[in-house]
Amino acid sequence: MIKFFLMVNKQGQTRLSRYYEHVEIHKRTMLEAEVIKNCLSRSKDQCSFIEYKDFKLVYRQYAALFVVVGINETENEMAVYELIHNFVEVLDKYFSRVSELDIMFNLDRVHIILDEMVLNGCIVETNRNRILAPLFVLDKVAEN
């Protein structure tokens, strides 16, 4: 099961966080700080999976932005690693060349995309067109 899904920049600012288990807010900030510290201290030739407390972190870096996913032992690390990429590709498609600013200013949109892909800690949809479908409906409604 996926425990949480984070996007954090190199300065340690959280840009997106989605928890699939309830975590108190002050614990969230601590956890996010520790997680990003862990990721930042690693070099390119280290592996993308970190054992952290009783779960694993799977992370990928895109420019100055880290996407970090916390999982337990029932998930396949490599599959989650590619899930991150799939998510970023969906963002890229929707925002056409996504940047950190896109994510900051369209937080609701990013949430919708993530919620279409991961629900209750499980991968629910991987098909890009279907992930974006509700969002396109929403945009159309908003235009009118």
Next chain:
Amino acid sequence: MCLGKSKEAEIKRINKELANIRSKFKGDKALDGYSKKKYVCKLLFIFLLGHDIDFGHMEAVNLLSSNRYTEKQIGYLFISVLVNSNSELIRLINNAIKNDLASRNPTFMGLALHCIANVGSREMAEAFAGEIPKILVAGDTMDSVKQSAALCLLRLYRTSPDLVPMGDWTSRVVHLLNDQHLGVVTAATSLITTLAQKNPEEFKTSVSLAVSRLSRIVTSASTDLQDYTYYFVPAPWLSVKLLRLLQCYPPPEDPAVRGRLTECLETILNKAQEPPKSKKVQHSNAKNAVLFEAISLIIHHDSEPNLLVRACNQLGQFLQHRETNLRYLALESMCTLASSEFSHEAVKTHIETVINALKTERDVSVRQRAVDLLYAMCDRSNAQQIVAEMLNYLETADYSIREEIVLKVAILAEKYAVDYTWYVDTILNLIRIAGDYVSEEVWYRVIQIVINRDDVQGYAAKTVFEALQAPACHENLVKVGGYILGEFGNLIAGDPRSSPLIQFNLLHSKFHLCSVPTRALLLSTYIKFVNLFPEIKTTIQDVLRSDSQLKNADVELQQRAVEYLRLSTIASTDILATVLEEMPPFPERESSILAKLKKKKGPGTVTDLEEIKKERSSDMNGSAEPASVNASAVSTPSPSADLLGLGAAPLTNSAPPPASSGSLLVDVFSDSASAVAPLAPGSDDNFASPDLASSEVVSEEPADTVHDADELFHKFVCKNNGVLFENQLLQIGLKSEFRQNLGRMFIFYGNKTSTQFLNFTPTVICSDDLQSSLNLQTKPVDPTVDGGAQVQQVVNIECVSDFMEAPILNIQFRYGGTFQNLSVKLPITLNKFFQPTEMSSQDFFQRWKQLSNPKQEVQNIFKAKHPMDAEITKAKIIGFGSALLEEVDPNPANFVGAGIIHTKTTQIGCLLRLEPNLQAQMYRLTLRTSKEAVSQRLCELLSEQF
């Protein structure tokens, strides 16, 4: 929103913004939908930055009832991110959800379902658990709604399984695996996997459906699945999920299904060898995700040697891959392969690569996996090489993993030692290289082994003596050296280079640099030297007599110095020789190091490995727990007695006699809550004359007395120490310890009167049945018990096989001319031979399933006899001897436990589950073990506790 550069500026900016939004929400002017949306979005962002949001919830709930999709959507988003499952708003939210679910508008339904799936409180489960399955299996439900409904149901099942009853929808859910829409299959597979773990029988049909679905995916051309193909890999995430689902079950029984699955797995392995369809890393990553999951399934089934060896070869290739991720995963996977008998040899062929990884990998987590794998692949044939490499690595290893490596080296060195001199060398090397990381268990253990094997004692003494020559040596070495020379220094004393005086001076040169416990140990070594080497007695006495010892600020050191000095002065050579006799061999027990490693690593690898290799027991001995020099000299049977047990021994007789009969046993039970002895039934009047009281006890039919003690007997099921029986004359206290299939019970008989008991004869009686399964040895006690005095009797216990009844303790004595005869049940019960086993939820339910034969399960539903307090219940389950497994049961109100009953002949794995029903004040207790009688007995014993 633009934020300031510094943290202070950010906080200032945010507070201002929050105030602004608050005033907008509170203002007289009604906000339009767009503004509401804008502000809620801002709140989300502020929350993300780690600031608590304590308002806006009501506004968000209001947005839910909007008919505009955009507003409704932002309302739901706010709630699913910010509202936790115990919010007071749930009822209002539920109302909105109910309306949206009934709206038949798929977009609205989707939002509502997402919200349930993400918040998923019990109240939501109560409101919607009946509705969701219907939506999920209805023919006219849209695919996207089905997807959401599946995960929604999964959430409700996880939070409140009792509210999601299995029903006719279950079979239809399984058929979702056949759904033509892969998104639906993806969502359904997650749901079915969780349901199947808990209800394997009901979801058995999912196996063949999953196999055929998987087969269609892996054999499809990369274009067949259109949008579900990811970089030329057909539906990788779904494939992974299906392979996971199959890991809930043993290999399919139906040969056709089994053949088809084997084909699938072969195809996946073959594809790994084909040239890649794309140069993109995403292609190979996705392909490998499926491959690793397929290998997991192959290992899980552990039945096809051909596939296992192929998997091993594939992983072998990955070990040398340039991608660190693959090397990491390959090492991890191979670790589980090493424990399969089919592939153990194949794994061993990669030893050089793995050793090389240990030396060259730049990532500590990869190196750690390499250590794990070396540990897993170790056997007699390669132990020397692996231990040497691990020792090498230890010199440069990261601090974070040193302790674990030390434990592993210690275990391997012991387990595969043919030549025990090698073992001794290895442990001393460990202390030299990583002394700080050598825990007590490790050095206790080396001492224990040396004491148990006389062929290595001389070598050990010589080696520690040499090691101690180093100008700076680790304190652990001083401990081991002190202990071994104290026991076996005489074996090397013939050599003038290690004469008694040189040995003593060498040890004493380290004395002042050591901590208090080590100094205490050294003092014990010195008194042992007095016995071993009478010629240096005066030198040692001088040291003991010095002010720094006799007036040491530390009580323990001072007491030892005083007592030892006295002992050396007054005791005759014979007495010294008896008191300071060489340690008797330790009973063979499970290695405490192994236990420690298991604890450190959690369940899984280590335990499984051990079980599969079945190499435990015989060469795994007990912990070198500080034991006494000589049992007869010991007054306190505490397991935490000091190393030589001499701390208080020589002074026993000078201890003040118990002041009053009331506090007779209190000191003995000082570590248990039962220090205040409960009064025996019928003794309300403490001043009743002894004669009256005795007339109650003197009974021709001991049955009555036995019955009286029943309640007390049950109290001992979950604890080891306390008062077993008490009347006006006599108090019987117990203190016992158990390890594996062995135990020792100290029975304390306290004479509460001021008159002597004569012909005092306690007898432990086993029925014929019991005699064959329980081996009890008792020593006779002194037939006279003075008034106010207490005598002790030791019972050594060995559990040969599982048993039902309890032995009877019969006590006869004469008191003031009357003959007293009473019997009590001695609380030696099967659960005392429990060893707790920690395991993950997955393991637990897997084993639970394996014990599904009706004869293996015993269940009891009973009324609570005590207040239903969760903490007390937990303590009782732990006291019962099993491990209490937290976060295993999906319902947090339930308790589950696991452990192994050790008997001489066999070990019986036991799982238990206790489900309290607060409303009805009832419990349901279920036990599953491999043996019916054991399930039955444990269930009886435990049912009495609540």
